[in-house]
Amino acid sequence: MNPIETKKDYQDYVNKKSPNSPILKNCFNAFWVGGLICTIGQVIFSYCKFRGMDTQMSNTIVSVLLIGISAFLTGLNLFNRIGKFAGAGSLVPITGFANSIVSPAMEYKSEGYVMGVGGKMFTVAGPVLVFGISASIIVGIVYLIFNTSAITLV
Amino acid sequence: MEFFQSLDWMQLLRCFVVGGLICIIGQILIDKTKLTPARILVIFVTSGAILGGLGVYQYLIDFAGCGATVPLTGFGNALAKGAIEEVSTSGFIGAFMGGIKATAGGISAAIFFGYIASLISKPKMKKQ
Numbered sequence: 700m701n702p703i704e705t706k707k708d709y710q711d712y713v714n715k716k717s718p719n720s721p722i723l724k725n726c727f728n729a730f731w732v733g734g735l736i737c738t739i740g741q742v743i744f745s746y747c748k749f750r751g752m753d754t755q756m757s758n759t760i761v762s763v764l765l766i767g768i769s770a771f772l773t774g775l776n777l778f779n780r781i782g783k784f785a786g787a788g789s790l791v792p793i794t795g796f797a798n799s800i801v802s803p804a805m806e807y808k809s810e811g812y813v814m815g816v817g818g819k820m821f822t823v824a825g826p827v828l829v830f831g832i833s834a835s836i837i838v839g840i841v842y843l844i845f846n847t848s849a850i851t852l853v
Numbered sequence: 854m855e856f857f858q859s860l861d862w863m864q865l866l867r868c869f870v871v872g873g874l875i876c877i878i879g880q881i882l883i884d885k886t887k888l889t890p891a892r893i894l895v896i897f898v899t900s901g902a903i904l905g906g907l908g909v910y911q912y913l914i915d916f917a918g919c920g921a922t923v924p925l926t927g928f929g930n931a932l933a934k935g936a937i938e939e940v941s942t943s944g945f946i947g948a949f950m951g952g953i954k955a956t957a958g959g960i961s962a963a964i965f966f967g968y969i970a971s972l973i974s975k976p977k978m979k980k981q
Binding site: 740745791 | 855856859860861864865868869870871872873874875876877878879880881882883884885890891893894895897898899901902903905906917918919920922923924925927928929931932933935936937939940941944945947948949951952953955956957958959960962963964966967968969970971972973974975
């Protein structure tokens, strides 16, 4: 065969050789696993409501329970199996946030319990918190400046 | 048993479909772009906070319940909504308090359970 000369040739060659990622199948798996996780959340939420708690409290309980479950599933090496199968289906719900804390922490356990586990917990979750919290502060300030409903679309 | 009778099945279905669709967006981002999972999580949280700030995300929550709050966009929305509520009660400093206040349970649970789960976990065995 011809020698590969340019970068583009190489890219074409790689594209030809690498298997097509089955995007439809991935999307389907992501859909039903993600939907199922949200539905579990909804059942917990309805139960909290049924017991007479307010919305804020119920949402917090849903988050805490889902995060706790997925953290321990990750610790038992079960969650990454689900993750391999479902892709974004387990990554995008709040379970993915817990998973992103536990899996680097597990990996760096040999570096000690303070700098290893305690420090590496935030390799993925850190950026999420940094951008999420910064965005919320900006939203708050923008809301303060333009006050009331000028910024809200409705 | 009373609880199961009180469940709203249409609500659960809406929750399932909307939650699934949000995950499909994430899956398309994974498959079609070269974004790392960390960046995708950041994108979801940030866009949730922006949509929450614009007041759009609340419609999705009213429609789908946990289908909208459980994905990370809902986390971003909770941050933004908390900041807005706190700003309207305690002014400027509220922008720095509200976000965390509204999501305190989730963040604390993630840190605490995350640490405990890492402690009890067994490191993966490398196959020889």
